[in-house]
Amino acid sequence: MNKLPLYVFVLVSTCLLFTACVKDTDFDQAEAISLTPIVELDLIYFNLQANRFFDSINSNPILTVSDTTDIRFLDDSSLQEYLKRADFYFKFTNSIPRDFQVDFQFLSETNDTAYVAGTAVSQGTVSTPVLTEFTQIVEGEDILRLTQANKVVVSVTIDSSAQNLEGNLNLKSKTTYYLEN
Amino acid sequence: MHYLFTYILCFVGCLAISQNKQILYGFDDIPQSLMLNPGLNVTQKKHFGIPLLSQIHFNGGATGVTAYDIFKSGNDDINDRIRRKIFEMKSSDFFTATLQLELINFGWRAKNEIYFSGGIYEELDFISYFPRDLAILAWEGNQDYLDYPFNLGEISTTGDLTTVFHFGANKQISDKLTVGARFKIYSSMFSFRSVNNTGTFTTRLGGSDSENIYEHIVQNADVTVETSGYAPLRDLDGSSEVTSEIFGRALFGGNLGVGVDLGFTYKIGDAWTLSASALDVGAIFHTKDVETYRAHGTYTLDGINLVFPPLSEGESTFPYYDDLEDDIAREVSVDTLNTTYTQFRPLKLNVALSYGFGRFNSSGACDCLNMGGEQLYRQNVGLQLYTIFRPRGPQLAGTLFYHRRVTNFLSAKATYTVDSYSFKNVGLGVSADIGIVNLYLAADNLMSYGNLAKAKSVSLQLGFNLIFDEE
Known part of the structure; x- marks a missing residue:
């Protein structure tokens, strides 16, 4: 039997398969691959009328009003793992001639306080609303606490109230999430 | 996450336009060339592929x-x-991979001079276009991209695992013309596709x-993922159960389809030959284990409004x-549908023009490669064109070739080859x-074999057959 074709075939195959290589590469670098997206997301907003701070039936001032909402994505296990920093930005526009204290209490599923933040809001007038901006940067150990929370209680406290009080307190807010894996 | 990224990149790196077998096309010494043009001039009397080894084809690549x-x-x-x-x-850049494994391949020349051939092969075919906007969103987030509409329509991917049963006939009907056709039955074991999506996120x-x-x-989101063969896998436990369920469908157990391959070879004068083929003109009818997921709607998220x-x-x-x-679920609803659908196979077209010179067997020795009795040339040069129709339109490749019969054996x-991947794709088949x-062994992108990591695509076919020539 003519062995020549076999030799040629083996030679060509060998050249093809054994000269093939992957070089000048370092696949261990895969360990260093890191996604670091920065995500901007709206948080909560409200419009509180001045008359919400006075019980006209009983003629009593209501100094603190509060409301609660779930924010269930916050204690998601992926977010717990990847969230490195969160910047909360609150923008108040106040046309009520009163100062306010606004507190944000982040609660865990078992209603334990995980994280708190708060700010004073300056008084304004109906004709000249006053802007108060407040930024809370959460990072390091605080992130671990924050990501235990899955709801937030917002308490708005007015320093004093009256029946004829006018204007409203507006809040717009967002969070910047710095993620990294 | 970075493991996934690594796997994708390694997969791409270690892996020509998908399914283009430019070396095998017209290479009439190899019986599998009949799979690329059923109207090829068949030189042998009969052939039998070594089961599972008659063709192992791997082809993968990435543009960009x-x-x-x-x-x-x-x-x-x-x-x-x-x-x-x-x-x-x-x-428009894409990642693609094709794996074909022939289980059986055989053929014989009947007394009426028709060459019949048939067989079974498994095919895994995958393509995904690069969803650039979503990659930017995942990598960078939206902070630096306010007012930028991220395009959800860039999602475009298909994947299929199919068993193909085929039987074809080939006949030289005149001195100049040989024609052939191959009938195919497809059994789709697993299939998904997400194409023609629309919408933006801003x-x-x-x-x-x-x-x-x-x-x-x-805005105007309409993203659909059609799956068939996926629904029964969801409740299975572990990869071994999934594998046995999928391969249990190999023999007509999946969704069935039909198709044909058509081809011819025409001699123009003494030296020139024109050939062409259309492969996988057909469709698979997905009627069972079908699940389609569709998310559509328009929604503006402002956050949570406390009142x-x-x-008390x-x-x-x-x-x-x-x-x-x-609200979100109502406005951008995600529906699961069980609507049957028809999936056209990715049609492939080959055209080749070749010029032959140097009469083979001029020495008068046994003309073992020429049982059809017609003239074979020692050398052929020519041009081949290849097209495959993909979700975003046809992908083209052009090939210049040189074929030489070195000895009888x-x-x-x-x-x-010039294609979407590169302008310097050199291939060799023996x-x-x-x-x-x-x-036989055929591989392309040889210039990249010095460092496969730099290859945008690699294609390899090898196999073993028994060929019986006429005494």
């Missing part, structure tokens, strides 16, 4: 990126390289009359978060007959 681009040794940061590549690549800075700081807007309702002791406030989720074909055993 190589493994070297990402993993090259150097001092710069790998994340900077990935970021640079994400921005360099276009949404984060816009709200104006003074906006409810909140931003408006997150999903501070006056509450023990009374709870509104379920804002649940209401928000319900040895033939070789060299190719130079077919050797040792007694009745035929061995």
Whole structure:
């Protein structure tokens, strides 16, 4: 039997398969691959009328009003793992001639306080609303606490109230999430 | 996450336009060339592929990126390289892989001079276009992209695992013309596709009359993923159960389809030959285990609107978060449908023009490769064109080739191909007959074999057959 074709075939195959290589590469670098997206997301907003701070039936001032909402994505296990920093930005526009204290209490599923933040809001007038901006940067150990929370209680406290009080307190807010894996 | 990324990149790096077998096309010393043109001039009397080994075909590639681009040794940061590549690549760039494994392949020349051939092969075919906008969103987030509409329509991918049963006939009907046809039955074991999607996602800075700081807007979204063969896998436990379920469908157990391959070879004068083929003209009818997921709608997210309702002791406030989720689910609904659908096979077209010179067997020795009795040339040069129809339109490749019958037992074909991947794709195929055993090996992108990491695509076919020529 003519062995020549076999030799040629083996030679060509060998050249093809054994000269093939992957070089000048370092696949261990895969360990260093890191996604670091920065995500901007709206948080909560409200419009509180001045008359919400006075019980006209009983003629009593209501100094603190509060409301609660779930924010269930916050204690998601992926977010717990990847969230490195969160910047909360609150923008108040106040046309009520009163100062306010606004507190944000982040609660865990078992209603334990995980994280708190708060700010004073300056008084304004109906004709000249006053802007108060407040930024809370959460990072390091605080992130671990924050990501235990899955709801937030917002308490708005007015320093004093009256029946004829006018204007409203507006809040717009967002969070910047710095993620990294 | 970065493991997934690594796997994808390694897969791409270690892996020509998908399914283009430019070396095998017209390489009539190899019986599998009949699979690329059923109207080929068949030179043998009969052939029988060694089961499971008659053709192993692997083909993979990526336009726009190589493994070297990402993993090259150097001092710069790998994340900077990935970021640079994400921005360099276009949404028309794609990743593709094809695996074919012949289980059986056989053929014989009947007394009426018709060459019948048939067999079974498994085919895994995958393509995904690069969803550039979504890659940017995942890599960078939306902070630096306010008002930029991220295009959800860039999602375009298909994947199929199919068993193909085929039987064909080939006949020389005149001195000049040989024609052939192959009938195929497809059994789809697993299939998914997400094509023709639309919609955008934009984060816009709200104006003074906006409810909140931003408006997150999903506009005219319509994203569909069609699956068949997936639904029964969901409840299975572990990869071994999934594998046995999928391969249990191999023999007509999947969704069935039909198709044909057609081809001819026509001699123009003494030296010129024109050939062409259309492969996989057919469709698969997905009727069982079909699930289609469709998300569609328009929605603007402003955040959560607190209304501070006056509450009595023990009374709870509104379920804002649940209401928000319900709103989103209502406005951008995700439906699961069981509508049957028809999937056209990716049609492939081949055309070749070749010029032959140097009469083979001029020495008067046994004309073992020429049982059809017609003239074979020692050398052929020519041009081949290839097209495959993909979700975003046809992909083209052009090849210049040189085919030489070195001896009665040895033939070789060299190719130079221009395609979506590169302008320097050189390929080589060798077919050797040792007694009745035929061995062949074809590989392209040889210039990249010095460093496969730099290859945008690699294609390899090899196999073993028994070839019986007429005494």
